[in-house]
Amino acid sequence: MSITLEKLTKRYGPTLAVDGLDLAVRPGRVTGFLGPNGAGKSTTMRMVLGLDRPTSGRALVGGRAYDSYKWPLREMGALLEAKAVHPGRTGRNHLLAMARSNAVPDRRVDEVLAVVGLTDVARRRSGTHSLGMGQRLGIAGALLADPPVLMLDEPVNGLDPDGVRWIRGLLRDLAAEGRTVFVSSHLLSEMQMTADHLVVIGHGKLLADAPMTEIMGGHATLEDAYYELTGSAA
Numbered sequence: 001m002s003i004t005l006e007k008l009t010k011r012y013g014p015t016l017a018v019d020g021l022d023l024a025v026r027p028g029r030v031t032g033f034l035g036p037n038g039a040g041k042s043t044t045m046r047m048v049l050g051l052d053r054p055t056s057g058r059a060l061v062g063g064r065a066y067d068s069y070k071w072p073l074r075e076m077g078a079l080l081e082a083k084a085v086h087p088g089r090t091g092r093n094h095l096l097a098m099a100r101s102n103a104v105p106d107r108r109v110d111e112v113l114a115v116v117g118l119t120d121v122a123r124r125r126s127g128t129h130s131l132g133m134g135q136r137l138g139i140a141g142a143l144l145a146d147p148p149v150l151m152l153d154e155p156v157n158g159l160d161p162d163g164v165r166w167i168r169g170l171l172r173d174l175a176a177e178g179r180t181v182f183v184s185s186h187l188l189s190e191m192q193m194t195a196d197h198l199v200v201i202g203h204g205k206l207l208a209d210a211p212m213t214e215i216m217g218g219h220a221t222l223e224d225a226y227y228e229l230t231g232s233a234a
């Protein structure tokens with residue numbers, strides 16, 4: 001199952017945040033989503049989720065609008081940067097509510113809590129969670145319904161080195177299982193180790209959509225290749 005963007009465009013007043021993106025994010029590999037601050041990555045992901053309406057064009061998951069699915073969490077799991085979890089709710093109750101809304105069995109909540117390493121703290125109110133624990137809870141939510149597509153906005157944000165390494169392994173494993181994994185990050189060295197394929201945007205426009213090996217070309221690091229692509233001065 002793929003994520004496809006068809007001439008996807010979003011305008012906020014005078015700002016063209018996303019400018020005619022045509023793209024297919026394919027299964028079986030980790031696709032990194034890169035671009036400078038304000039390039040339009042989060043806006044694109046919000047439109048894929050149906051949280052923001054395109055000015056024109058379409059964003060589809062498995063050939064359909066994400067919000068047209070009866071149980072969307074079973075099609076795609078997502079983590080957005082500012083994950084809204086009620087601070088007075090425990091992590092476990094948050095996941096239980098998500099599970100029930102998509103007819104996912106309760107026992108799956110404890111399974112994903114174990115996968116993300118939150119079993120011991122899941123009965124604490126989420127307001128007491130560290131940034132890294134919040135990220136892990138968001139990832140647990142994305143994995144909850146065992147979806148074929150995962151879309152994660154800056155998942156390593158706030159994670160310690162063990163957490164960063166864990167995410168890398170998790171994303172690689174999910175792609176190896178044949179899932180579609182679409183992940184944004186500003187950490188280029190981490191992306192170099194994690195992604196098979198890269199999509200790079202700047203000012204809302206597609207700058208590259210190519211395998212990591214092709215993007216790296218003769219460059220020693222992804223950072224060098226990225227600066228050449230985006231024109232950002234090193």
Ligand SMILES: Nc1ncnc2c1ncn2[C@@H]1O[C@H](COP(=O)(O)OP(=O)(O)OP(=O)(O)O)[C@@H](O)[C@H]1O
Nearest residue numbers: 012015016017035036037038039040041042043044
């Ligand atoms: N709700 C909004 N109203 C007005 N402008 C917005 C809104 N959301 C985003 N923008 C603008 O759209 C552009 C793209 O922003 P977006 O957050 O998608 O970029 P990004 O690539 O995710 O950036 P970052 O790397 O900083 O997260 C920016 O110019 C931003 O200021």
